[in-house]
Amino acid sequence: MSNEPVSDPNALQEAEKYDNPVASREFILGILAEHAGPMTLNRLISHLEYDGDEERIEGLSRRLRAMERDGQIIRNRRGGYVPVTHTELVRGRVLGHRDGFGFLIPDEGGDDVFLSPRVMRALLNGDRAIVQITGVDRRGRPEGNLVEVIERANAEIVGRLVLEAGIAFVVPDHARMTQDVLVPMTDLGGAKDGQIVRVALVEQPTLRHKPVGKVIEVLGDHMSPGMEIDIAINAHGIPYHWPPAVLEEIDGLNPEVADADKLGRVDLRHLPLVTIDGVDSKDFDDAVYCTKVAEGHRLIVAIADVSHYVRVGSPLDQEGFNRATSVYFPGRVVPMLPEILSNGLCSLNPAVDRLCLCADMLIGDDGLIKKYRFFEGVMRSAARLTYDFVAQVLVDKDPAARAERPDLLAPLETLYDLYRILRAAREQRGAIDFETVETRIVFGEGRKIEAIVPYERNDAHKIIEECMIAANVAAGRFLTDQKIPSLYRVHDRPALEKLTDLRAMLAEKGLSLGGGEQPTPKDFNALITAAQARPDFATIQTVVLRSLKQAVYSPDNLGHFGLAHPFYAHFTSPIRRYPDLLVHRAIRHILRTGSAENFPYSHEEMVIIGEHCSNNERRADEATRDATDWLKCEFMLDKVGEVFEGRVSSVLGFGLFVELKEFFVEGLLHITALTKDYYHFDPVTLTLKGERSGRVFALNDTLKVRVARVDLDERKIDFVLPDDEDDGESAEEEFLDEDTEAEESADSGDKKKRRRPRRRRKKSSDGANAVNSEAAGDHPSE
Structure with missing residues (x-):
């Protein structure tokens, strides 16, 4: 007869798994939480009545060690165990800051914990640790001291x-x-x-x-050509070698779809499905076809059936999860899947049979999805079209372009009609719409940068974007209706403190945001519309964008605030995003079995996978930004001393970030380079104001700046004002030692006089200048 305490809620499960079960983790945590102080192993043994039972004592010791390893408990110097759920103990992942301090991002959510430079001496970015809350710092944030490092992230x-x-x-x-x-x-x-x-x-x-x-x-x-990408890949730990097991698995793949694999699928080869992508694209994972019907428009979005080839638990699957996303650098891609799949078998290349998973939607004249279904299909792309070509056909009505593919004119025109309906519906529901400028780097011979040019988005881009959003909405609804564990693309409501700061800034400008504590996307759009004709519109749009949260992957559907959709899941890019592959697996499981039973993933597993994919998405963004910043600095090396016109893109306590209008390159005009006055930072209006002159520097002001210094290692470009150069030290002379306190003072909005700190500030990749493009609207086609 078991002497396991009957109050253990997991006693039966433990008994099913082990011949001689011990107390469950949950029960042990409960005992420790209720006990007045730490409990030693001997005291736990007595409490659980394990005295003399060597097997159970050994089992309990192993369990306690595992709980220590996983950060659920810690052991003090006297051997007493304490649960980490204790209010003063927090476990989480370390996020380093380039100025020496850091933060602990708690596993359980809640406020980040500030880690001083002294604490960070024992830690590296990405490590998992337990810290003890010791108080609050000067900005009111909880501050922690290191208790234990649970896991080292950097080998x-x-x-x-x-x-x-x-x-x-x-x-x-x-x-x-x-x-x-x-x-x-x-x-x-x-x-x-x-x-x-x-x-x-x-x-x-x-x-x-x-x-x-x-x-x-x-x-x-x-300075070797291409070195910037090699550095970014290795520095951010992005896998780029295929493991031997993956190479062995793909070795037997045939470049053509096997006839046996086509059986039992809906045959779409008679429909003129087309892919529409950028001119440089090589992997085509979505094709579209639209026709007019009595009830509205029928839209078919066919997506490459990656889940047919990447089986659960296979080496391909494990490596796909490990990478989580393809990483797109200027002129180079590190793919999530090997090329034979990403550019071959899974790519919807023209005039060849390909397997697909399809979203078949009936969309009414109001732009709402009236009916939808998913099915497995086989298709043959009628054409590989580019955005520019489609824009020439539909927008410019170019006769030569229209004569090139007359057979596709009718379905393309119908698709354009549907786009106008979907666009009107987007505006009607109030999806937040920002117009931002993206750039691309043009390379010449020897990978030398010839130009940095704006990336033009035309109506063809927007057509595909709206089609992909519709398919993602249908996928989100399907997953919710079927109650199957999967990943949603979640974009939560703005935090209350962000709304408070935003409203304070708007009040200074005579504007307001409606909706109280829970404004809707419509309220944000009304604000943007009201500000559109103002000269400071760009400033307002930037501040609004920064008030929004970042989109993440989660099995808990919180809706997509930016797109104003209650259901949204990434379905359209399984070649390059692992969450999309999981969504395909969930849909396929329902199609083949009729229920969510026996699906190989649980909700808890999806939580872990979602966090992993969200983290790797951010890692990819940081690596791409690093490589791009390096290239931009390299481009500016021979322009030191030249004067250019720029626009203030960020205002911080330690200076201004200015974007050059000619090159779309950003650099820092440090506050110490403003030598003719002392300047105060106002965090509400996001301005720097001169104490004596009254001169104000604000977001989107136009300035003439001189390039003073370019630092490739730190990916920094420093500017000075040409008019100020004779009155003080130049920015190039001002590179001194670091002073964390000065930056913290600047970040906190301290309105003291800004004199010369002991070291030049570095731009933070996650600071006020970082913007989340997805907050402005998901772009699944890009």
Whole structure:
């Protein structure tokens, strides 16, 4: 007879799994939480009445060690166990800041915990740790002290090797890694001063010692063509080698779809489905076809059937999960799936049979989806069209373009009619719509940058965008109706404190945001419409955008606030996004079995997968931004000393970020370069105001600036005002030592006089200048 305490809610489950079960994790946590103080192993043994039962004592010891490892409990110096759910103990992931301090992002949600530079000496970005709340910092944030490192995130680091006075160290390229890695002279692996290297960490950092590493690969010289992408890939830990098991799995794949795989599918090969993508696209994962029917429009969105080839738990699946997303660098892609799938079998190339999963929708004249169904199909793309060509056909009515494919004119015109209806419905429901400028880098011979140009979006882009949004909405509704665990693309409502700050800024400008504590997307759109004719419209749009949350993947459907849709799931890009593949698997499971039973994923597993995919999406964005910033700095190297006209894109306590109108390149006009006056930062109006002159610098002001310095390593461009150069030190002379406190003062909106801090500020990739493009509307086709 078991002597397991009957109050253990999981006793039966434990008994089913183990011959000699011990108390469940939940029960142990409950005991520790109720006990007045830490409990030693002996006291727990007595409490659970395990005395003399060696098997159970050993089982309990193993369970406690596992709970320690997973950060559920900690053991103090006297051997007493304490639950981490205790209010003063928080576990989570470390987010480093380039100025030496950091934050702990709690696993359980809630406020981030500030970690001082002293605490961060023992930590690196991405580590998981337990901290004890010791109070609040000067800005009212909870502040923590390190209790224990649960998991180290960095086995390797990429950076530039420095040999100095007989000492070798590597300066990490990753902006969130602020600690140099010491390298013994015997472990240089032939690397030379200034080269970019990959080091394996032999010793992790402690409060007293820096990390120690060993050079395991020389990536190349500092300015080699393409080096910026190699650095970004390695610095952010993006996998780019295919494991042997994956290569073995794809070795037997045939480039043509097998006849047996086409059986039992809906045959769409008679329909003129077409792909519409950018001129440089190589993987085509969506095709569209539209026809007019009595009740409105019938839209078929056919998506590459990746789930047919990537089986659950296979090496391909494991590596796809590991990568989570394709990463698009300027001129190079690191794909989520091998090329034989991404550009071959799964790509909807023209004039070849391909397997697809289809969303078949009936859309009324009001733009709402009246009916929808999903089915497995086989298709043959009628054409690979580009956005520019479709715009010439539909918008410009170019005779030559229209004569090129007369057979496609009718379905394309019908598709354009549907787009106008969907666009009107978008405006009617109040989806938030921002007009932002994206850029692309044009390369010449030897990968030398020829130009940085704006990326033009025409109506053809918007046609595909609206079609993909419709398919994603149908997928979200289907998953909800079937009650099957999957991932939604969630864009939550703005936080109350962000709304408060936004309304304070708007009040200064004589504007207001309706909706009280829960404004709707319509309220935001009404604000944008009211501000559209104002000269400071760009400023208002920027501040509104920054008040919105970031979209994430979650099995809990909270709707998509920016798009004003209650149901939304990414369905349209399974070649390059792992969440889309999971959505396909969920839909296929329902189609084949008729119910959600025996689906190989649980809600809890989807929570973990969603967090992983959201994190990897951010990792990809940071890596791409790093490489792009490097290229822009390289482009500006020969322009030091020249004067250009720019626009103020961000106003912070430590200066202005200015975007050059000619090149769409951004740099910092540091507050110490404003030498003719002392300036105060106003966080409400986002302005810098001169104490004596009264001069105000605000968002979207036009300025003439001189390029003072370009730093490739830190991806920084520094500007000065040409008129101020004679009255003080230039920005190039002002590179001094770091002062975290000065930046914290600037970030907090402190209105003290801004004098010269001890080190130039670096632009934060997650600071006030970061914007979430998806907050303005999901762009699943891009």
